[in-house]
Amino acid sequence: MDKVKVIGLELTGTTNAAFLSLESLGFEDMPGWEIWITNNHDSDQMFPCLRELRIKECPKLVKVSVGELPSLRILQIDRCDDIVLRSLVHVASSITKLEVFSIFGLTYEVWRGVMEYLGAVEEIRIYRCNEISYLWESEVEASMLFVNLKKLYVYDCSNLVSLVKKEEEGNVGSNLLSSLLILDVWHCKNMEGCYCPNSIESLSIGSCTSVTHVSFPTTPTGGHKLKSLDISLCNKHMEKINTTSMSMLEYVFINCWTNLRSITELGNFIHITHLEVYGCPRIESFPNIELSKLISLQFLLIEKCPSMDYSFPRGLWPPKLVSLGIGGLRKPISEWGSQNFPASLVSLTLCGEPQVTNFNQLSHLLPSSLTQLGIEEFDNLESLSVGLQRLTSLQHIFIEKCPMMKHLPESLLPSLLSLIIQECPYLEERCNGRGSHYWPLISHIPRIQIENRWICISLCLIVSHDYEWGVVQSLGFLFSVTRSDLNQVSRLTGYGSESGSFKV
Numbered sequence: 001m002d003k004v005k006v007i008g009l010e011l012t013g014t015t016n017a018a019f020l021s022l023e024s025l026g027f028e029d030m031p032g033w034e035i036w037i038t039n040n041h042d043s044d045q046m047f048p049c050l051r052e053l054r055i056k057e058c059p060k061l062v063k064v065s066v067g068e069l070p071s072l073r074i075l076q077i078d079r080c081d082d083i084v085l086r087s088l089v090h091v092a093s094s095i096t097k098l099e100v101f102s103i104f105g106l107t108y109e110v111w112r113g114v115m116e117y118l119g120a121v122e123e124i125r126i127y128r129c130n131e132i133s134y135l136w137e138s139e140v141e142a143s144m145l146f147v148n149l150k151k152l153y154v155y156d157c158s159n160l161v162s163l164v165k166k167e168e169e170g171n172v173g174s175n176l177l178s179s180l181l182i183l184d185v186w187h188c189k190n191m192e193g194c195y196c197p198n199s200i201e202s203l204s205i206g207s208c209t210s211v212t213h214v215s216f217p218t219t220p221t222g223g224h225k226l227k228s229l230d231i232s233l234c235n236k237h238m239e240k241i242n243t244t245s246m247s248m249l250e251y252v253f254i255n256c257w258t259n260l261r262s263i264t265e266l267g268n269f270i271h272i273t274h275l276e277v278y279g280c281p282r283i284e285s286f287p288n289i290e291l292s293k294l295i296s297l298q299f300l301l302i303e304k305c306p307s308m309d310y311s312f313p314r315g316l317w318p319p320k321l322v323s324l325g326i327g328g329l330r331k332p333i334s335e336w337g338s339q340n341f342p343a344s345l346v347s348l349t350l351c352g353e354p355q356v357t358n359f360n361q362l363s364h365l366l367p368s369s370l371t372q373l374g375i376e377e378f379d380n381l382e383s384l385s386v387g388l389q390r391l392t393s394l395q396h397i398f399i400e401k402c403p404m405m406k407h408l409p410e411s412l413l414p415s416l417l418s419l420i421i422q423e424c425p426y427l428e429e430r431c432n433g434r435g436s437h438y439w440p441l442i443s444h445i446p447r448i449q450i451e452n453r454w455i456c457i458s459l460c461l462i463v464s465h466d467y468e469w470g471v472v473q474s475l476g477f478l479f480s481v482t483r484s485d486l487n488q489v490s491r492l493t494g495y496g497s498e499s500g501s502f503k504v
Contacts (some may be wrong), residue, residue, distance in 0.1 A: 006035045019047050023071075026054035035063045045070065053088070055080055059104070066091060073097065082106045089117040096148075099125040107131045108165070115145045123151040130158045134165040139176040139197065151182040160188040164195055201225050206232035206255075213238060224248060227271075231257055247271070250296075255279060263287065269294055276301040276325075285309050292316040298344075301325035303351045315340050325374070327351030334361045341367045349374030349398075356381050357404075363387030374398040383407035399424055406430065408438055418447040 025047070027033070038046045045068050053069070055061070056078040064087035072092040077085050082105035089095065098121055100106065106129045115136065118124075126132070135154075136142040142164070154160065163185075177197040184204040185194060191208045196216050203226060205214060211234050216223035223246045231238075232255035249272050254260065256279040263277070263286055273296050277283070284307045291297075297318035302308070308329045317324075319342050327333055327350050334356050348370055350362060357380050366373070371393050375381070377400070385407050388394065394413055399405060400422040408427070419442060421428055428450050430437040442448060 001030045002032055004030055004033050006037075007033070008035070008037045019050070021049055022047055023049055024052040025050055026056070027058060028054070028056040030058045030061075032060060033058045034060050036061065036066065037063070038066045047071075052076075053092075054078075055084060056101075058084070064088060068092075070094060075099070077101070077103060080104070082110050085114060086110070089114050093117060094120050096120055097123045097125075100127070100129060102128045105131065108134045111135065112137070118145065118149075120148055121146065122148050123153075124149065125153040126155070126157060128156040130156075132157055133159050133161050135160075135163045136165070138166045139164055139195070143176040143178070146177060147179065149177070149179050152180060153182075153184045154186075154188060155184075156187045158189055160185075160191050162191065162193050162195070196223070198223070199225060202228040204228070204230040204232075205234060206230065208234055211238050227251065229253070231255070233257075250274070252276065258282065261285075270296060272297055274299040277305060278302075279304045281305065282307055288314055288316065291318055294318040296320065298322040301349075302329070304328035306330060317341055317345075319344075321345050323347035323349075323372075325349040325351065327353060327376070332356075333365065336365065338364050339367075341369075343367075343369055345369055346393075347372040347374075349376060350378075351376040352378075353381075354379040358382065358386065359384045359388070360386040366391060368393070370394055372396040372398075375400070375402060377401045378405075380404050385409050388413065396420075398422075399427065402427070408441060410441075412441055412445070414444065416445050418449075419445050420449040422449075422451060 046066065047069055049071050050069055051071050052074040053072060054076040056076070058080050060081075062081055062083050064084055066088075069088070069092040072095055074097045075088060075092060075095050076099040077088070078099075078101035080103060082103050085100060085103055085106070089098075095118065098118065111132055126135075136145070154163075178199045180197050180199050182202045183194075183196060183200055184202075185191065185208060186204070186206040188208050190210050192210055192212055194203075194205060194208075194211065194214045196203060196214065198217050200216075200223070203214075205211065214231070216226075225248060226246045227248050228251040229246070229249060230251075230253040232253070234257055238257070238259060247269070249269050251274045252269075252272060253274075253276045255276070258281065260280045260283050262284060269275075270293070272294055275294075275297060276299075277286075278301060281304075283305050286302070286305075286308055288309070291300075295318070298320055300318065300321060300323070303325055304327075306328060315337075317340065321342050322344055324341075324345060324347070326348075332353055332355060333350060334353055345367055346369055348366065350365070351374075353362075356362060356378055359375075359381065363386065366387065368390060370391050373388075373391070373394060373396070375384075375398070379402075381402050382404050383406065384399075386409070388409055389411075392413065393415060395415055395417045397416065397418070398420045400420075402424045403426075405424045405427045408431075419431075421431060431439070431442060431448070432450050433439065
């Protein structure tokens with residue numbers, strides 16, 4: 001289709017009978033296409049049932065005249081001129097989902113003209129449109145035009161400064177843009193601020209390195225509907241976010257927020273179930289005394305925050321905590337006393353303790369309720385030989401980035417269902433398949449992963465008997481096994497045929 005320049009009435013005909021039932025239409029990779037004309041004076045609706053239209057990589061398309069598209073709901077335009085977007089929204093007033101990618105010429109002024117036709121839109125996705133600097137003049141304007149907008153995603157728009165050009169004084173517009181529920185802004189390197197309407201339930205901002213503030217209306221209930229908050233890699237200017245009125249939060253993820261200094265209040269987060277604070281080197285204070293008030297919290301991760309308050313922890317943990325990841329704090333976890341973990345805790349990941357050489361230094365932190373244990377980034381840890389025997393419910397062990405790790409206990413628990421070892425060269429060598437040092441010790445474990453290679457011991461039993469493929473297929477409990485799986489097990493373990501390939 002490289003040489004096609006015009007699509008006109010010779011394709012569609014002069015009546016409206018050709019495409020009465022067509023619901024989905026797409027054009028892709030037509031570098032020479034310049035004109036698309038389907039309407040005429042006798043037929044203004046050539047595509048009366050069209051619900052989805054996609055135009056991708058048609059950079060020379062500059063004239064579009066297709067008549068009314070009364071049923072169009074989804075419009076996707078990728079790497080085309082802005083005139084394509086403008087022409088289509090004029091004739092499709094019922095669009096509910098708009099996706100635009102790398103639109104040439106899509107400036108703020110052009111976008112304002114597009115907005116006027118998006119009264120029905122519920123979801124907007126804007127990707128890599130590097131000429132646009134704002135999305136709307138004011139929240140008042142946005143509220144008048146986007147009366148149904150529920151989801152807004154903006155990614156990789158390098159010149160975007162802010163969503164709104166004119167900020168209302170005091171950001172008092174608590175009831176403006178009241179339909180918006182989800183706001184995601186990622187990789188917009190020049191974005192300076194994010195003003196969120198009060199209706200937001202999910203907010204995600206990531207890799208926006210110039211952001212200095214994220215704010216909600218300055219009312220007692222500003223942000224009171226927010227349930228999910230994700231701020232990642234905002235690593236220059238922003239020091240805090242006011243969470244005082246965000247009492248409905250259920251999910252909080254703060255990742256590599258370089259200048260974050262403190263989290264001041266947690267006590268009103270009675271609905272929160274998931275809290276992660278990772279890679280925040282300047283955070284000093286954490287209201288750990290309020291942890292026990294988080295009656296709904298099940299997942300907690302606090303890692304790589306080396307300035308965090310020396311007094312953390314104080315033995316006060318959420319009563320329903322199920323999973324905990326901890327380490328890389330000011331006070332080494334090896335120096336903590338015994339912890340009063342709740343009986344609900346079944347998953348524990350310990351991270352970043354360079355001084356620990358023997359796991360016995362950490363055994364006092366392991367509650368007997370554990371079914372899953374993770375050990376990450378212990379630079380000098382050499383042995384797991386002591387400390388695991390009393391964990392009679394333990395089913396899963398994950399060991400990552402422990403370059404000096406060499407030794408496992410003389411006997412591993414029969415309850416183990418999986419063992420994962422990543423970036424531990426000495427230990428990998430000693431556990432790597434049949435004939436390795438620890439193979440007799442770990443061969444009872446159903447699933448073993450060594451440096452991204454799965455060794456499924458249950459499959460080894462099949463391979464060792466050299467069954468025909470038809471026999472394997474007849475075993476219902478192995479319905480997901482492929483020939484490739486079995487060949488890999490054969491090569492890694494030495495089971496099966498002498499050639500190391502499963503007999504099919």
